[in-house]
Amino acid sequence: MAQMSKSYRHGQILKLIRGQAISTQEELAAELKKTGVETTQVTLSRDIRELGLVKTPDGYRQMSRKHGGPDLDTILAEFLQDVRVAQNLLVLKTSPGHASSLAIALDQEEWDEVVGTIAGDDTVLVIAPDAGTAQTLHGRLLGNLGE
Amino acid sequence: MAQMSKSYRHGQILKLIRGQAISTQEELAAELKKTGVETTQVTLSRDIRELGLVKTPDGYRQMSRKHGGPDLDTILAEFLQDVRVAQNLLVLKTSPGHASSLAIALDQEEWDEVVGTIAGDDTVLVIAPDAGTAQTLHGRLLGNLGE
DNA sequence: AATTATTATTCAGCACTATGAATAATAATA
DNA sequence: TATTATTATTCATAGTGCTGAATAATAATT
The missing domain is CATH 1.10.10.10 (Winged helix-like DNA-binding domain superfamily/Winged helix DNA-binding domain)
Structure with missing residues (x-):
């Protein structure tokens, strides 16, 4: 061992x-x-x-509540399967069961552009302040994947 | 891109x-x-x-419901932080928010020794048929980590 | 059967993560 | 201040995952 x-x-x-x-x-x-x-x-x-x-x-x-989990890039690479934008919302799809891992990783980044997240089984709803910001987030999430 | x-x-x-x-x-x-x-x-x-x-x-x-997520070893390596045994139960601790990822990975293995799992935020309760099997599972989970 | 199309596999290479030996830097002690 | 203890950093290495070029194997078409 x-x-x-x-x-x-x-x-x-x-x-x-x-x-x-x-x-x-x-x-x-x-x-x-x-x-x-x-x-x-x-x-x-x-x-x-x-x-x-x-x-x-x-x-x-x-002292801080540093959580010690994998960072967002790692989680995105491992679990993110689709991103769709609907007005000021993004719908993120993950492999089944992994939505909350993605949601928490995103929450911990504390991006100003993210108002909040709601996680289900394989879907994370990301709330942006407006449609334009949602588009920005879309590019940012996929941009992280592409690097 | x-x-x-x-x-x-x-x-x-x-x-x-x-x-x-x-x-x-x-x-x-x-x-x-x-x-x-x-x-x-x-x-x-x-x-x-x-x-x-x-x-x-x-x-x-x-055709099959193959889920395409990371395998159990990967998930254990990334998220598992503690294992405790209490009679026929195992309590697995993960980094916060990642319990369901671990639970689903474990469910998908379909081990006979696992009767069922319940996932919270950072805790997965694993139900074994009896205390002896719980001990076996304990060793098996940590054994996976050690290889 | 020969040819072409499609799929699977092998080999090589790259990127990334994680770790420890050695050492540098810093802090504590005498 | 010198010495010792503790911590941080650099350098090297191993392991893993992933990908594509080349090629082998298989399937489909003529």
């Missing part, structure tokens, strides 16, 4: 720092090893930055 | 074959080009196999 995924490691890091005071990256590496996750200080330095952890007198803590 | 994601291309393929009779992979390539997706017969041959399309007198059709 050598390697675990980055996501799983992040989950275990958060779990550990919530339960105990861990003050150094090597200490964290040792605690992670106990959960079956083997990694080095280098990787943990990166993880800590990605998770937005800060060092307090009580050890590492999560 | 050179390349689109595989997922988007799959979405456009399904959309095209639902709307018209397309009988050859080169014809499909030409129609895809009109939607902004440039690709070759080689890639489409692969896509057609992955999507489980069959050739009918009316062109390519989708």
